[in-house]
Amino acid sequence: MSSTRVLVLNSGSSSVKYQLLDMRDSSRLAAGLVERIGEETSRLEHTPLHTGGESREWTGTIADHDAALKAVSAELAKDGLGLDSPELAAIGHRVVHGGRRFTEPTVIDDAVLAEIERLIPVAPLHNPANLTGIRTAMALRPDLPQVAVFDTAFHTTMPESAARYAIDVETADAHRIRRYGFHGTSHAYVSRATAKLLGKAPEEVNVIVLHLGNGASASAVRGGRCVDTSMGLTPLEGLVMGTRSGDMDPAVIFHLMRVGGMSADEIDSLLNKKSGLIGLCGDNDMREIRRRVDEGDERAQLAFDIYIHRLKKYIGAYYAVLGKVDAVAFTAGVGENAAPVREAAVAGLEELGLAVDAELNAVRGSEPRLISPEYARVAVAVVPTDEELEIATQTYALVNGSSNLT
Numbered sequence: 534m535s536s537t538r539v540l541v542l543n544s545g546s547s548s549v550k551y552q553l554l555d556m557r558d559s560s561r562l563a564a565g566l567v568e569r570i571g572e573e574t575s576r577l578e579h580t581p582l583h584t585g586g587e588s589r590e591w592t593g594t595i596a597d598h599d600a601a602l603k604a605v606s607a608e609l610a611k612d613g614l615g616l617d618s619p620e621l622a623a624i625g626h627r628v629v630h631g632g633r634r635f636t637e638p639t640v641i642d643d644a645v646l647a648e649i650e651r652l653i654p655v656a657p658l659h660n661p662a663n664l665t666g667i668r669t670a671m672a673l674r675p676d677l678p679q680v681a682v683f684d685t686a687f688h689t690t691m692p693e694s695a696a697r698y699a700i701d702v703e704t705a706d707a708h709r710i711r712r713y714g715f716h717g718t719s720h721a722y723v724s725r726a727t728a729k730l731l732g733k734a735p736e737e738v739n740v741i742v743l744h745l746g747n748g749a750s751a752s753a754v755r756g757g758r759c760v761d762t763s764m765g766l767t768p769l770e771g772l773v774m775g776t777r778s779g780d781m782d783p784a785v786i787f788h789l790m791r792v793g794g795m796s797a798d799e800i801d802s803l804l805n806k807k808s809g810l811i812g813l814c815g816d817n818d819m820r821e822i823r824r825r826v827d828e829g830d831e832r833a834q835l836a837f838d839i840y841i842h843r844l845k846k847y848i849g850a851y852y853a854v855l856g857k858v859d860a861v862a863f864t865a866g867v868g869e870n871a872a873p874v875r876e877a878a879v880a881g882l883e884e885l886g887l888a889v890d891a892e893l894n895a896v897r898g899s900e901p902r903l904i905s906p907e908y909a910r911v912a913v914a915v916v917p918t919d920e921e922l923e924i925a926t927q928t929y930a931l932v933n934g935s936s937n938l939t
């Protein structure tokens with residue numbers, strides 16, 4: 534029997550999200566998540582997609598990642614899809630930080646585990662949780678290829694001029710300080726899907742990808758290769774996000790320490806969790822912000838305006854970096870759903886060849902689509918991202934020794 538299924542795992546410190554895909558047709562067999570691992574009220578939600586069955590929910594104590602994966606396997610087994618199935622070809626793991634070394638998806642062995650561990654100082658929140666998920670899955674199925682797909686990999690093609698901060702080189706290198714970028718799996722998928730939408734090969738087009746979710750990042754992609762991205766050493770740099778500030782003068786931090794009497798940890802929390810849209814207006818959900826804007830709420834309007842101003846600056850910057858742009862692609866929760874954000878971000882950029890057609894922009898859908906008028910020199914597109922499919926595709930291609938990227 535040929536093995537065509539891939540399990541995609543995204544392991545956080547207290548959660549595991551998963552999807553099981555059949556790579557013959559990229560269909561989704563099951564999806565779910567375990568949250569609040571290690572707490573009394575852990576919760577598992579499982580949806581058997583291949584049968585169109587109802588979601589099942591379970592609450593109770595799931596002590597650790599090992600218990601979580603076993604619970605997931607038991608749920609999958611109820612539909613004949615358990616982790617012990619011979620039809621499972623591989624497990625693909627989302628790994629946030631791959632440093633400079635991991636430029637491609639990689640089959641995990643002891644050396645790879647050690648390298649992911651070595652990167653913990655630059656990804657203290659994410660890599661330990663990713664490692665726990667990988668080790669647990671390897672213990673459950675030691676015979677199965679397990680593949681790490683890195684959030685940073687797509688950005689490793691950035692030239693030094695974009696990847697380096699203008700700080701003392703010895704200090705930077707001693708602490709591995711450089712711009713790594715994140716959301717790479719999404720930027721890779723969306724830039725390729727945008728080329729496909731234009732009827733071109735990825736090598737033939739230059740795309741600005743705007744991944745606007747709760748976390749948000751922009752990237753400049755030349756001929757399929759990333760040449761700049763807005764997140765840096767950590768996901769804090771760049772665009773205004775749901776709860777993160779994005780770009781600001783680094784001296785704000787010294788000021789908060791010296792004048793505000795705040796500690797490094799307090800400032801870290803302020804800038805990552807209490808800034809961005811939520812810091813500006815108390816809401817981080819763009820639906821709620823738009824509702825308030827429509828009611829004339831001034832703080833929501835200011836938050837929206839700051840968000841759009843920053844977005845527009847990045848479109849302009851990446852236009853200049855690329856020289857010639859074929860498409861601007863909006864993706865993720867805000868990018869795929871918030872027509873007012875797309876309209877405002879592109880407004881006034883007609884001289885750059887950018888425009889949005891109001892009617893096309895208002896259409897909702899789950900397929901990639903153009904929203905620019907025919908006369909526009911640069912295509913503006915909405916391209917839904919699919920990080921799980923991308924991880925499964927890369928994983929399957931690697932274990933099959935073939936490249937079948939869509």
Ligand code: ADP
Pocket residue numbers: 745746747748775817818819820865866867870871
């Ligand atoms: P994450 O970064 O957590 O993966 P998503 O890509 O799912 O986030 O995006 C989540 C965000 O998308 C929400 O916080 C919300 O601001 C926004 N969003 C989702 N649906 C809509 C919608 N219909 N209109 C406007 N914004 C939306």
